[in-house]
Amino acid sequence: MATSIETLRDRQGREGLSGIGVAVPGFILLKEGVVKNANNIPALEGYPLRDDLENRLGAKVVLENDANAAALGEKWMGTGRDVEDLILLTLGTGVGGGIICRGKVLHGALGMAGELGHITVVPNGNPCGCGNHGCLEKHASATAVVAMAKLMGLGDNLTSESVYNLAMKGDPRAHEIFVSMGRYLGSRWRL
Numbered sequence: 001m002a003t004s005i006e007t008l009r010d011r012q013g014r015e016g017l018s019g020i021g022v023a024v025p026g027f028i029l030l031k032e033g034v035v036k037n038a039n040n041i042p043a044l045e046g047y048p049l050r051d052d053l054e055n056r057l058g059a060k061v062v063l064e065n066d067a068n069a070a071a072l073g074e075k076w077m078g079t080g081r082d083v084e085d086l087i088l089l090t091l092g093t094g095v096g097g098g099i100i101c102r103g104k105v106l107h108g109a110l111g112m113a114g115e116l117g118h119i120t121v122v123p124n125g126n127p128c129g130c131g132n133h134g135c136l137e138k139h140a141s142a143t144a145v146v147a148m149a150k151l152m153g154l155g156d157n158l159t160s161e162s163v164y165n166l167a168m169k170g171d172p173r174a175h176e177i178f179v180s181m182g183r184y185l186g187s188r189w190r191l
Helices: 002-016 049-057 066-077 142-151 160-168 172-186
Strands: 019-024 027-029 034-036 060-065 086-091 095-101
Touching: 019 049, 019 066, 027 060, 034 049, 049 060, 060 066, 066 086, 066 095, 142 160, 142 172, 160 172
Parallel strands: 019 060
Antiparallel strands: 027 034, 086 095
16 A cells, blocks of 8 residues: 555655545544554554554545445435436445435434444344344345355355356356345335
């Protein structure tokens, strides 16, 4: 990371770089510039990322949750550009979400307003790194797909894509994983 940061600073010069936005997973303590509960990247836990980057770059850094940044990008340049309010759900290593309300990211009182991956979908379910139990992320993320595949004896070195490919080829266990994932993503979201 240091090489690319220094390259950016050298290319732009300290005067040419007025600021940078950084999107990271986890809960962002906006005032402190610290990442909390980055369950899928433990090295970020409590790390003063904003201050470190500002010191390296000599420019102002704004931290934002990655799913919030995706929602903002969708509002700015995507299919959400003609609306003032939208919700975006991200599926990947984890499950995230971003809420745009009146054209701005909704952070909520604690900075976690869009954390849709940490909504309980299985009461008393598996523990999550966020401290909750039965979170959507534990049942519908790429990480969850791989964990279920391993538990179901599909293999040890699988990716969510390889489990998907097995399901598409007719493997009933792999198919069941995606049926289960779909239930948690679909049937739990009744408005």
